[in-house]
Amino acid sequence: MSSPVKRLAVLGSTGSIGRQTLDVVRALPERFRVVGLAAGRNTALLAEQISEFKPKFFYYSSDNKDKETRTRLSAMGCRFLSLEDMVRHPDVDTVVMATSGTAGLSATLAAVKAGKNVALANKGSLVVAGEIIIGEAGQSGARIMPVDSEHSAIWQCLNGERQTARRIILTASGGPFRDYSEAQMAGITVEQALKHPSWQMGKKVTIDSATLMNKGLEVIEAHWLFNIPVDNIEVLLHPQSIIHSMVEFIDGSVKAQLSYPDMRLPIQYALSYPDRLANPALPFIDWANLTGLTFEPPDTDRFPCLRLAIEAGKSGGTCPAVLCAADEAAVELFLSGRIRFMDIAHLVERVLEQHKKVDHPDLNEIMAAGAWARERILNLICGDD
Amino acid sequence: MSSPVKRLAVLGSTGSIGRQTLDVVRALPERFRVVGLAAGRNTALLAEQISEFKPKFFYYSSDNKDKETRTRLSAMGCRFLSLEDMVRHPDVDTVVMATSGTAGLSATLAAVKAGKNVALANKGSLVVAGEIIIGEAGQSGARIMPVDSEHSAIWQCLNGERQTARRIILTASGGPFRDYSEAQMAGITVEQALKHPSWQMGKKVTIDSATLMNKGLEVIEAHWLFNIPVDNIEVLLHPQSIIHSMVEFIDGSVKAQLSYPDMRLPIQYALSYPDRLANPALPFIDWANLTGLTFEPPDTDRFPCLRLAIEAGKSGGTCPAVLCAADEAAVELFLSGRIRFMDIAHLVERVLEQHKKVDHPDLNEIMAAGAWARERILNLICGDD
Numbered sequence: 001m002s003s004p005v006k007r008l009a010v011l012g013s014t015g016s017i018g019r020q021t022l023d024v025v026r027a028l029p030e031r032f033r034v035v036g037l038a039a040g041r042n043t044a045l046l047a048e049q050i051s052e053f054k055p056k057f058f059y060y061s062s063d064n065k066d067k068e069t070r071t072r073l074s075a076m077g078c079r080f081l082s083l084e085d086m087v088r089h090p091d092v093d094t095v096v097m098a099t100s101g102t103a104g105l106s107a108t109l110a111a112v113k114a115g116k117n118v119a120l121a122n123k124g125s126l127v128v129a130g131e132i133i134i135g136e137a138g139q140s141g142a143r144i145m146p147v148d149s150e151h152s153a154i155w156q157c158l159n160g161e162r163q164t165a166r167r168i169i170l171t172a173s174g175g176p177f178r179d180y181s182e183a184q185m186a187g188i189t190v191e192q193a194l195k196h197p198s199w200q201m202g203k204k205v206t207i208d209s210a211t212l213m214n215k216g217l218e219v220i221e222a223h224w225l226f227n228i229p230v231d232n233i234e235v236l237l238h239p240q241s242i243i244h245s246m247v248e249f250i251d252g253s254v255k256a257q258l259s260y261p262d263m264r265l266p267i268q269y270a271l272s273y274p275d276r277l278a279n280p281a282l283p284f285i286d287w288a289n290l291t292g293l294t295f296e297p298p299d300t301d302r303f304p305c306l307r308l309a310i311e312a313g314k315s316g317g318t319c320p321a322v323l324c325a326a327d328e329a330a331v332e333l334f335l336s337g338r339i340r341f342m343d344i345a346h347l348v349e350r351v352l353e354q355h356k357k358v359d360h361p362d363l364n365e366i367m368a369a370g371a372w373a374r375e376r377i378l379n380l381i382c383g384d385d
Numbered sequence: 386m387s388s389p390v391k392r393l394a395v396l397g398s399t400g401s402i403g404r405q406t407l408d409v410v411r412a413l414p415e416r417f418r419v420v421g422l423a424a425g426r427n428t429a430l431l432a433e434q435i436s437e438f439k440p441k442f443f444y445y446s447s448d449n450k451d452k453e454t455r456t457r458l459s460a461m462g463c464r465f466l467s468l469e470d471m472v473r474h475p476d477v478d479t480v481v482m483a484t485s486g487t488a489g490l491s492a493t494l495a496a497v498k499a500g501k502n503v504a505l506a507n508k509g510s511l512v513v514a515g516e517i518i519i520g521e522a523g524q525s526g527a528r529i530m531p532v533d534s535e536h537s538a539i540w541q542c543l544n545g546e547r548q549t550a551r552r553i554i555l556t557a558s559g560g561p562f563r564d565y566s567e568a569q570m571a572g573i574t575v576e577q578a579l580k581h582p583s584w585q586m587g588k589k590v591t592i593d594s595a596t597l598m599n600k601g602l603e604v605i606e607a608h609w610l611f612n613i614p615v616d617n618i619e620v621l622l623h624p625q626s627i628i629h630s631m632v633e634f635i636d637g638s639v640k641a642q643l644s645y646p647d648m649r650l651p652i653q654y655a656l657s658y659p660d661r662l663a664n665p666a667l668p669f670i671d672w673a674n675l676t677g678l679t680f681e682p683p684d685t686d687r688f689p690c691l692r693l694a695i696e697a698g699k700s701g702g703t704c705p706a707v708l709c710a711a712d713e714a715a716v717e718l719f720l721s722g723r724i725r726f727m728d729i730a731h732l733v734e735r736v737l738e739q740h741k742k743v744d745h746p747d748l749n750e751i752m753a754a755g756a757w758a759r760e761r762i763l764n765l766i767c768g769d770d
Contacts, residue, residue, distance in 0.1 A: 156638060156640060157640065159546065160544035160659075161661070162659055162660055163660065236672050243641075246643070249661045251654065251657070251661045251662055251663065251664060251667055252647075252664075252667040252668055252669050253642060253644050253650055255640060255641070256641045256643060257638060257639070257641075258631070258638075258639040259637055259639060260637075265637055269636065269638065274547055275548065276546070276548050276638070278636065279636060279637075282636055282637040283637055284633060284637050285637075285639055287619065287680055288682055291679060291680060292679040292680070293678045294677040294678075295672055295675060295677070296676070297672075297673055
């Protein structure tokens with residue numbers, strides 16, 4: 001049996017998922033205690049969080065040797081620890097990995113090797129290094145608990161089932177451009193792309209949702225989390241974002257998980273698993289006002305990122321690492337106004353075409369593939385090729 | 386662990402559910418063996434089934450001391466046993482209770498007292514004697530496994546969950562008269578009422594589906610099966626009959642079970658539980674051709690039977706027994722052309738109003754209440770009141 005109070009280290013506490021994790025802790029103080037907080041550069045919010053939750057440990061990205069901030073935060077009664085030391089610490093039961101991009105990979109691996117429960121909101125880690133992370137978890141007994149709404153839905157549907165899924169139906173809102181024509185898609189602005197119809201998220205994830213790259217990364221993540229071939233994962237557009245994903249079993253029965261779009265639910269489920277907890281802040285579906293749920297297949301001509309991600313997932317090896325790094329670089333270029341929306345996919349596709357895949361890569365090979373991909377993107381943009 | 390081959394007694398083998406149970410056995414002969422078959426008066430089909438499945442035991446309703454049939458069936462190499470002796474027999478692992486109406490109550494109780502696994506398709510038993518059956522199962526350790534598509538859906542959604550449901554959302558196709566006006570409903574013919582849009586079923590259940598009485602009985606059944614107050618069970622019309630019911634948990638998460646309407650799936654799930662088995666005869670949902678799922682609240686003005694059943698469920702005691710018996714009698718009168726469709730509810734309501742409820746009734750009191758209700762219906766029709 002688990003301890004009645006779970007002690008959490010929240011990595012990426014000032015980001016969207018991190019802040020919502022702290023909302024869950026606020027609502028259920030008798031069940032969760034924050035013992036570690038780690039942020040990037042938003043030290044103002046981190047200081048507020050430290051003052052409220054009084055963790056034992058903290059971390060922030062102090063590249064510039066900013067001794068003054070560290071001294072000020074340490075004066076609040078907690079200790080600066082590296083991410084790796086924090087997640088391994090015996091006072092930590094569960095690590096919430098809510099850093100964005102591939103930044104959290106090394107901390108995720110440290111937590112997994114230490115056999116911790118890892119509530120994983122960081123998509124990059126599993127996409128680029130799924131084979132390594134799942135392998136290490138198998139050895140250490142670490143439990144990886146998905147925080148993404150889609151993977152949480154799948155996990156909930158698989159709960160109690162003896163057999164694995166025959167097929168996973170990963171739902172997607174379709175993003176703000178679901179019904180755009182090709183001509184309209186050519187002119188998408190940054191402002192338009194940052195408006196997601198159902199979810200409030202960070203900028204990078206919002207753009208990835210608009211291109212459906214995000215859904216493709218989720219396919220790769222589901223492949224690793226649930227040990228199911230990429231070919232058995234189907235993406236289905238579901239604009240209402242009420243069904244968060246479905247699992248089809250060998251007897252033809254399908255289970256679906258439904259809720260209003262609210263990330264606090266999958267966050268809380270990962271933290272409370274295998275229990276469920278009442279939380280007055282979480283809404284119940286009002287069926288009288290929910291008249292219909294619709295579905296349609298995705299159009300990979302208008303959303304080539306989805307196809308690219310699924311292909312990279314099938315190829316495996318270093319391809320997903322290249323996909324992620326190329327996408328990260330391309331989205332940055334789009335956000336800074338240097339390329340158009342549809343160029344994101346074009347650039348990622350060209351880089352993937354040029355990549356020489358390494359099978360069963362180690363971490364160095366994964367990092368090298370990512371660095372190579374980012375460099376290729378910049379070269380393509382600067383017209384060196 | 387359960388034995389690799391489950392030995393089944395199928396009670397009601399010549400009815401709709403019974404025949405589909407035998408379809409499942411036919412598809413999975415390495416997992417299931419029929420050791421007992423029991424039918425009503427369709428001895429021609431029973432003889433065919435005996436010849437195909439070669440059970441050890443058989444039973445049929447031989448009110449008229451039809452020695453000749455019994456001798457002929459016995460000559461096929463199996464033994465005539467009473468329903469009670471059959472379900473208690475040590476060679477039987479799982480009893481499929483697929484008799485219609487309240488006829489199967491005594492056999493259900495015998496199976497439950499003997500600690501058998503009971504795949505329960507007979508609605509009447511739990512509705513009229515839920516308190517007794519669930520109490521006996523608690524003592525004997527018998528497992529009651531629902532075969533109804535709705536209750537199977539709820540059971541599947543609760544699988545692996547530690548907490549009970551906060552709310553059950555029982556879906557209903559709405560039957561053939563979902564969109565009828567009150568004026569149209571006044572003129573419904575027997576022929577119209579026997580055409581159900583989604584399910585192929587026996588006559589009584591088809592009429593009960595058209596009046597929504599069936600859905601009300603399912604509410605009472607769900608109350609007993611899943612230990613949840615009637616007030617926490619909501620009925621939602623869902624004309625596509627794809628979502629077979631849903632469970633809402635305390636954290637706001639909802640799980641739904643989906644499949645095409647095919648009774649073989651819930652039958653097979655009850656027989657294979659906790660495993661799922663591949664069966665080439667069972668269809669998989671084709672998402673590309675399933676564009677939408679819709680929902681609407683039921684109208685209890687046009688479908689008063691739903692309200693009457695829910696009220697009887699809340700009242701408890703002998704009220705559900707009176708409801709069932711009155712409905713059975715009223716449906717017979719409708720089928721024989723003696724009353725109109727909307728009179729079914731009027732008659733049932735009048736009988737319920739006249740009933741003096743007995744709380745925590747024993748079997749005799751339940752039977753007496755049913756007999757009283759049937760007599761009242763006939764008196765009301767003959768104009769004695």
